[in-house]
Each structure stands twice: as C-alpha cells, then as structure tokens.
Amino acid sequence: MIDLTMDLPGLNLKNPIMPASGCFGFGREYSEFYDLSRLGAVIMKAATGDVRYGNNTPRVAETSSGMLNAIGLQNPGVEKIIENEVPFLANYAIPIIANVAGSTLEEYVKVALAFNKTESVNALELNISCPNVKEGGIQFGTDPDMAATVTEKVKEASNLPVYVKLSPNVSDIVGMAKAVEKAGADGLSMINTLTGMQIHLETKKPLLANKTGGLSGQAIKPIAIRMIYEVKQHVTIPIIGMGGISTAEDVLEFLLAGASAVAVGTANFQNPCVCPEIIDALPRTLEQYGFQSVLDAVGKGYEA
Amino acid sequence: MKKQLEMVVEKVNEIALDTIEMTLSNVHAAKTAQPGQFLHLQVEGHALRRPISIADIDRENNFLTVLFKKLGDGTKRLAMYRPGMTIDALGPSGNGFSYEPSMKTVLLIGGGIGIPPLYNLGKQLKNKGIKVIAVLGYQSKEHVFYEEKFNELGETIVVTNDGSYGSRGFVTNVLDQVADFDYYFSCGPVPMLKAVTKALHGHQGYISLEERMGCGIGACFACVIPTDTEGGYRKICKDGPVFAVNEVIL
Helix, strand or coil: CCCEEEEEEEEEEEECCEEEECCCCCCCHHHHHHCCCCCCCEEEEEEEECCECCCCCCCCEEECCCCEEEECEEEEEEEHHHHHHHHHCCCCCCEEEECCCCCCHHHHHHHHHHHCCCCCCEEEEEEEECCCCCCCHHHHHHCHHHHHHHHHHHHHHCCCEEEEECCCCCCCHHHHHHHHCCCCEEEEEEECCCCCCCECCCCEECCCCCCCEEECCCHHHHHHHHHHHHHHHHCCCCCEEECCCCCCCHHHHHHHHCCEEEEEEEEHHHHHHHHHHHHHHHHHHHHHHHEEHHHCCCCCCCCC | CCCCCCEEEEEEEECCEEEEEEEEEEEEHHHHCCCCCCEEEECCCCCCCCEEEEEEEEEEEEEEEEEEEEECHHHHHCCCCCCCCEEEEEEEEEECCCCCCCEEEEEEEHHHHHHHHHHHHHHEEEHCCCCCEEEEEEECCCHHHHHHHHHHEEEEEEECCCCCCCCEEEEEHHHHHHCCCCCCEEEEEEEHHHHHHHHHCCEEEEEECCCCCCCCCCCCCCCCEEEECCCCEEEEEEEEEEEECCCCCC
C-alpha cells in the first residue's frame, strides 16, 4: 500500500494533488465532472479586498506547449467569496486554501483578516506574484524586502498558516524564498507564471488586451523544477510545487526536486478530470520508481 | 457527471476557401445538442481546446456538423483529421439560441465563420413554421458557403466585402431591403455585431459571441463580456455564447 498522505502546516492531505489557484475557479464547474472530495486540497481563485472586473479580452493566448493568460484577478471580492463560495467547497471534506491578493499592503491585510472569520479555510496562499495587474502584486514578489514586509503583516493579521506564492520573474529566487521564510512564512508555493507576450501577425500588435500575460503549462515545468530544487536546499519550510504538471510522472519529478505537494493548473483546461486521473496513477508511479510513500520521494533529487 | 466525449470523424470537406466542414459522430452529443451550442475540441499537440460552434444536428444518425476556418496552427491541424480518427470533445457546451413558437418572421444575420451556428437554428425555425430570412456576409466570392442550404430555408441575401459575389459591402448595407421581422439572430465578428445591433436598435434579438477561451466550462474567467459599466459580466462559454442583445455590452 503506497502512502499518499502528507502533513503540512494547516493541511492534512490525503494525497498531494490540488488544483492551482485561478485554473479552477471556486470548484463548482469541476464538481460537475468529479467528486471534489477526491482531491488532496483545493486552492481557490485569488481574493482581493473589493470586487475586481479584471482585464479586457482577449485574456488568453496559446503558445508552444503552454499558454499566456492575463485575467487580471477578476473576483467578487473577499466578503462575497466567504459568503458564497467557501460554503460550497466546505461541503467536501478537503482542506481549502485561500489565495490572497492585493494592490497595497493594507489590501493584503484586509483580505487575510477577512478569512479569519471563516472556520472552513485551512491556509492562505499569499499571492505576491500575479504579473497581470497594473499596480501591486508583482512588485511585492520581486523585491525581497517588500515580500518580507507583506509576509510579516499577513502573518500578524491571520490566524492561518501562510504559504507565500513566489514569482519566477526574479534573478535570485533563493533570496526571495529566504526573505519570506525569515519573515515567518509557513510554506512556499512555487512557481507562479512567467511574464510573456505574443504578437498577433494579423494585427501586428500584442494579442492579449493586457499586452503581457503569464506563461503557464508544460513549457515552464523545467523552470519550476530548477527553482524548487535550488530553493529547497536553502529553506526548511515545505514547498507546494506547480508549473506544467499534467501526469503522475510530473508529480514525482516535483517531489524529487523538493516539493511536498503539488498543484495542477493549465492541464485542467485540456482534461477537466486530470487531477483525479493523476491521483489514481500516482501510487503505481511511486512504486515503479521504488518509493513506498510520497514523503519518501520528497527532496530525493538532491540528497546524496 | 459530465465527461469528455470521444467523437468519431465521419467526413471532412473543404467547402470554401480555408473553410472546413467536419461531421462528427457521438450519440450523447447528437441527442443533446441545441443550435448555438459549441464543442470544445482537443486538437492533438495543443495546450488549449478550440471552441467550434455546431452548424448542424442529425439526431437520427447521431451526427454533428461543425464548420471552422483554417486560421492558425490548431485549426490547420484539425483540418488534417481524417474519417475514422477520434477527437476528444467537451460539450455540447453553453446556452444556445432560444426561440418561441409565437415568432412569425425571423431574420438571421451571419458574418463569415459566424454563419454556421445560424444554419441549424434556421432549420428548426422553418420546421416550426416560422418564416426565415437570411443575410449572409463573406469576405469575397471564394469564401461563400451554405448559400444553397440557406436558400432552402427562405429568402437569402448574400453580401461580400469586395463585391465579388452578391451585393458589395457589409451585412448592414442590405438590412433595409429586408421585409418586416419580429426577431433577429446574429453571429459574426464583434465589429459586425456592433453594427448590426446599432442598425436594428429597437428590435428584439439574440447575438452569439466568439472569444478566445481557456477552460471552456466557466472556471477560468478568460472569456467574459461586460453587462454594464459597474463590473457586471457574463461568461461567454457558460452563460453564452448566445445573449439577448441588451444583456451584454459589445
């Protein structure tokens, strides 16, 4: 019997697979395809202090082995999410992670405080890496001092474990990780999307209305693996890994690099049932490569 | 529970310049499809599915017909599928056209690859005894398709942008030639829909929208359209692609 469980701060996972923030809405649409209680956990779409409409369309573009998106954090605001979306997900016996976004320090704190009111949310994913909003977001994710400050403030405000979602759009990912660990982060979530652009030949202009977008999908998997591999050797807090995962083999690769659990994003768009299919395939994949548990595999990629 | 469908390619024809007509078979899809709905097709080797609207429904033989234009890598690859091959599809997705038996005369206005979803609608309207008038716009003569099929449904006026076939100009140029109608249904590029809804202001109608989609099931917020200036929105893939004209802001 292969042991898929994983205990992380605030998260008692029966398996290490969760849908990634922004690719799964608040779960309703995917609940029409499978029983969400099969998941290890669920990460909700980002919440901001107030309702946010997001960017103009087109908001997505396909690329070689991936896609660009510039949704712009469209969401109904944290209060509506707590009122209308959290109760739906709470019907399923799985941990809920709330993704917290903002444009200012105050907004991050406001959102984090709001989630204290609900007992159904088990952890926060601090989104300091959204590349698609004009102000805030990404700048908290590219400056280690700002990242540390927002982590500290959110930790002070929240009664939940905080996983800081790191941006790959930096030259020193280890420095960012160490800064937020020192500021009190309970875990890391990595990586968010890479900033990219596609020019449409017909119009000779950027295809996305926002011009730039975040690159996700299989194209970014080697970058995620490299960054997790480097970061894991310099921090003691656990990592939720993400970036181009679509198979159980991909999951094992992330575990070996140092992730303790993983999130699946873009692959949900090709195959809405990809998460349960990976969960079904994972025991055999672990066994095939000589592991009896998920825990056994974590970090084996760099250990002597 | 919803699931992905395996659809078998039955026929593939290039019926006009870069315009492919593909017939697919699947019992569930053919039994449940409504005009205006779309299939979200997984083209091998592509990260995103392609939303393609349903042009015709054959419930007896369990066939669905889709039309698409070879515009990029995905649709070019899709055009290379051959009879016997299978395609993974989600759907039939979205909310299609709704009509009332009380309608007397309906005007269909289609532009380019926005024409196909109006075809099965027109057939159903005609079967219900509703009079159909069609205005179809194409870039030029070599892009014209389904003219005869629409002629069988009712009076059909063809327009080409360059005047190489039918009247020259845009669909809106010929709307004054159309007899009285009580509803209109339109599908085409957004600039055309803007012009149509403006020209037919005061008439009741429905429009079908096209947009680049992510998940295609309502989860990713890629294909939204505003409903007001206060942040209201609809999801094209799930709430649409068909909307009442006053429901969304183009």
